[in-house]
Amino acid sequence: MNLKDEFIQFFVNKGHVQIPSAPVVPENDPSVLFNTAGMQPLIPYLMGEAHPYGKRLCDYQKCIRLTDLDSIGDSTHHTFFEMLGNWSLGDYFKKESISYSFEFLTKVLHIPVEKLAVTVYEGDDKIPRDDVSANTWESLGISREKIAFLGKDNNFWIPGSSGPCGGDTEIFYWRGKGSVPERFDHDDETWVEIWNNVFMEYYQSEDGNVSELSQKNVDTGMGLERIVAVLEGVDDNYLTSIWDKPRKLLEELSGISYEKEKVSMRIILDHIRTSVMIAADPAGIKPSNTDQGYILRRLIRRAIRHARKLGLDMNSNWEEQLALSFIELYENYYVELKQNREVVLSVLKTEKEKFSKTLEKGLKVFEKYVQNKKSIDGETAFHLYDTFGFPIELTKEVALEKGLEVDEEGFKKKFQEHQEKSRTASAGKFKGGLSGNGEIETRYHTATHLLNAALKKVIGPSVHQMGSNITEERLRFDFPCDHKLTEEEKQNVEELVNTWIQESIPVTKEIMEKEKAISSGAECMFIEKYPDMVTVYTIGDVSKELCGGPHVSNTSELGHFKIIKEEATSAGVRRIKAVLE
Numbered sequence: 001m002n003l004k005d006e007f008i009q010f011f012v013n014k015g016h017v018q019i020p021s022a023p024v025v026p027e028n029d030p031s032v033l034f035n036t037a038g039m040q041p042l043i044p045y046l047m048g049e050a051h052p053y054g055k056r057l058c059d060y061q062k063c064i065r066l067t068d069l070d071s072i073g074d075s076t077h078h079t080f081f082e083m084l085g086n087w088s089l090g091d092y093f094k095k096e097s098i099s100y101s102f103e104f105l106t107k108v109l110h111i112p113v114e115k116l117a118v119t120v121y122e123g124d125d126k127i128p129r130d131d132v133s134a135n136t137w138e139s140l141g142i143s144r145e146k147i148a149f150l151g152k153d154n155n156f157w158i159p160g161s162s163g164p165c166g167g168d169t170e171i172f173y174w175r176g177k178g179s180v181p182e183r184f185d186h187d188d189e190t191w192v193e194i195w196n197n198v199f200m201e202y203y204q205s206e207d208g209n210v211s212e213l214s215q216k217n218v219d220t221g222m223g224l225e226r227i228v229a230v231l232e233g234v235d236d237n238y239l240t241s242i243w244d245k246p247r248k249l250l251e252e253l254s255g256i257s258y259e260k261e262k263v264s265m266r267i268i269l270d271h272i273r274t275s276v277m278i279a280a281d282p283a284g285i286k287p288s289n290t291d292q293g294y295i296l297r298r299l300i301r302r303a304i305r306h307a308r309k310l311g312l313d314m315n316s317n318w319e320e321q322l323a324l325s326f327i328e329l330y331e332n333y334y335v336e337l338k339q340n341r342e343v344v345l346s347v348l349k350t351e352k353e354k355f356s357k358t359l360e361k362g363l364k365v366f367e368k369y370v371q372n373k374k375s376i377d378g379e380t381a382f383h384l385y386d387t388f389g390f391p392i393e394l395t396k397e398v399a400l401e402k403g404l405e406v407d408e409e410g411f412k413k414k415f416q417e418h419q420e421k422s423r424t425a426s427a428g429k430f431k432g433g434l435s436g437n438g439e440i441e442t443r444y445h446t447a448t449h450l451l452n453a454a455l456k457k458v459i460g461p462s463v464h465q466m467g468s469n470i471t472e473e474r475l476r477f478d479f480p481c482d483h484k485l486t487e488e489e490k491q492n493v494e495e496l497v498n499t500w501i502q503e504s505i506p507v508t509k510e511i512m513e514k515e516k517a518i519s520s521g522a523e524c525m526f527i528e529k530y531p532d533m534v535t536v537y538t539i540g541d542v543s544k545e546l547c548g549g550p551h552v553s554n555t556s557e558l559g560h561f562k563i564i565k566e567e568a569t570s571a572g573v574r575r576i577k578a579v580l581e
Contacts, residue, residue, distance in 0.1 A: 003228060004060045004333065007084045010104050011058035016086055019059045021334065024080075025283035025292055027468065027548070033292050034064035034278075038085035039198075039219045044548055045089055046164060046200065046217050052511045052533035055091035060084050060224065062277060062334065066295060072270050073263040075236040079299065080274035082224040090215035094169075097197050097218045098136045101171060105195070109231060113141045115174040117184035117191060121156055121167025122149035126210040127202060130155075133169045146184040154186075157198045164200040164213060171195040173230050194230060195222040238266050246273070246325045253318050254310040264306040271303035272322045272348075279347040280327075280340040283467050286570060287351045300351045305394070314356055319348045362388025363398070370404055378410015385411070386418065443558050443580055444475040446507060446539070446551045447497070450561070451477055451578065452523075453543040454496040458489050464523065466573060474564065474579045481574040485566050493576075497561040504556040505540040512536060514546075522546050 008018050022041035024034050035041060038061035045051040061083045071077040088097065105111045118137050123129030134147050158165035174180045176190040184191065200217040204210050228240045238247060238258070246269055251258055258265050278285050278296045287297035303319070312318045323344055331337040337344075362384055369380060376399055384390035392411050399406050448468055455463040459481055467478040485493075514534045518524070522536045524546035537551050538544045552558065558580055565577040 003224065003231075004082070004084065006108055007060070007104070007222075008058055010108055011056075011086045011100070014056070014100055016056040016058040017053040019053055019057050021059060021061045023281050023283060023336075024062045024064050024277055025281050025285060025467075033066070033295060035061065036063055036065050037061070038063070038083040038221050039087075041548075042087065042219075044550055046087075046219065048215055049550060050511070051089060052535055055089045056087070057089070058084075058086040060333070064274060064277070073267050075238065075262075075266075076226070076229075078225055078237070078270050078274075080270070080277050084222045084224055084227075086218075086220050088218035090217065093201075093216050093218060094130075094132050094199055095136050097199070097220065098133060098169065099140065101195055101197060101220065102137075102140045102142075105171070109227075111173065111231075114180050116142060117146035117148070117172045117174070118142060119148045119150045119155050119170045119172070119186060121169075122151050123167075124152065127167065130167045130169070130199075133167075133199075137169070143182075145182055148184055148186050150186065157200070158204055162204050162206045164202070164217070165204050165210075166199045166201045168196055168198040171197075175230065175235065192226065192230065194227050196220065236262075238262075238269065242329075243269060245329065246322055249321060249325050253316075253321065254307075254312055256310055261310060264309050267306045268303045268310075268322070271299040272319065273326045275299050275303070275348065276323050276326045276337070276344050277330075277334075279344040280334070280336045282336055282340075284343075284573075286347060287354075296347075297351060300348060301355050304352055304355050309393075314352065317349075319352055320345050323348055358388055359390075362390050366390075366395075366398060370399070370402060373404065375405040375407060378407040378412075378414050381406055381408075381411040382414035382418070385415070440472045440580075441470050442550045443552055444470045445547070446537075446555065447558055447561055447578070447580055448475050448477055449537065449539060449543045449545055449547070449551075450497045450500050450555070450558075451475070451493070451576065452479075452545070453500075453539075454493045455479055455576075457496060458492045459485075474577050477576045477578070478569055478573055479576075480572055482572055484568070485574065485576075490563050490566060494561060494563055500539070500542050501555045501558045501561060503540075504554055505542060506554055507551050508538045509551070510536050510538070517546055520544070 012018060022035055026032060026035050026040065032040070038059065039046065041061070042051075042057070051057065062080070063083050064080050066079060068077045069079060072079060086100070105116065106113055120133045120137070121127070121130040129149065134149070137147055138144060155168050155170065156165070157168050170193050172184070172186075172191040173194045174190060175192050181188075198219040200219065201213055202210050203213050225237050225240070225242060228242055229235070229237045232240050234240055237243070247258055247265065250265055250268060254261075275296060278292065278299075283292070285292045285296055287293055287300060289297070304314075307318060308314065327337045327341055327344065365388065366384060370376065376395065381390075381392060381395050384395055385392065392406070392408065396406050396408075448465075448470070452463070452465055463479050463481065465477065466480060469476040511533060512520075517534050517536050520536075522544045524534075534546045535548065536544060537547050539555060560581040561578060562581055563576055563578045565575075567575050569575045
């Protein structure tokens, strides 16, 4: 049985309900470009909203993290990964959570107790030391020498500067050869973290005050790639069974062994897998120069550069063959891979062809620049990288052919400046976190439903939400439409929305079976992502949609609706940006 299936079966037997993996592109969450953890789609429920499936949940979640992008090529980092998770929303707490984790690791996965060690929160002047977790671990058979108390930097979780928070307990596995040390040394990298149980029992306000939560939650996460590597006894994630077929296919396509070109092969495998997941997502992301589209383009192009390095024929369908190997591997778990198979293949092929032309342009620019020069300065080297996708290795290679030197140090300096700007932007993207469902965002969620309903009346019934994004400043809504909206159409949409706001229509919430919701006329985006029990928000006779919320209780709370921009995003897709005044 697949490890994902074993995990789900174990927790279902413990009274949990499996929920489907959310899309990799989060809905109505501007704080991040992608879902980065299993808990992220559950934010409203961790904040106290009732989940349609109850208080005990489990799943395997598709995640994408870009903080380690520059580390891709080593043996352990990935941009896409799967996170196994189980949750208690105000039900069981520390003792039960720890007991479940221990039982799964030792009884289902058969990991010897002596190879396990844990860390727990040591406490501070506001929150006491977590002796409950430590005592629970000891009662299960973990010796005191293998229980370490650590501070906030290691064993405490909070979303930014305020919000639900609490200590966590992290579980480590001894990966070394020979006998296991009697004492756990947290600084010894032979001990690898495999599971994290977060106990949200406090709330920290902006001024630093800490109070106890009425609903205490458990949020656990275990990275699939890492635990599989542990169980299969390898220290290179790309040598696990997860990667076997795609890795062997890449060796066959290139005629080069994995051992000879590990770094390039890891980058190609990782980036093609992540690109497949992004391109198959119901949000319909295409390569572009902004947001998720920029990341998708960057991943595909980086994979292509390393494919060229391996000597793969750019006129062959190597990218299609690799993509199909990943689709085959995951399609039984994520239905969108089957549904959007042709979309994925088209995205990869189109971007490969575009990038080949871009490389040609870059080479022409290179040729023009180097005339009568003896060296290439760092700024030019970075310009070739940033604009034309030339890695420094390619610039050096072409320069060497012409007897030119390259200012690598100058390039590194410009590259580091670029990285710093990217990190700052990423930090800003993550700022919202759990606090990204405040009063203003809640109003925009409801306004989005009204906008959708107004567009159906003004443009036609075929209008539906293709994607949305909400911040504290505005809402953004993408919808199918074959023309630029006229001033009259925009005015009619605005007037309709504002009429419904002025009519003070109640917004009601109901939990029902998904099939019943659809048959009752409720609209939804990406039907496959919803569980069998769903939340339906109804706004009088105006709108009825499946949605995770949150929403206002009456349209009169919204204020005045105004469209500030209407534009095309791609062929047949328009975008509206609007504000509430």
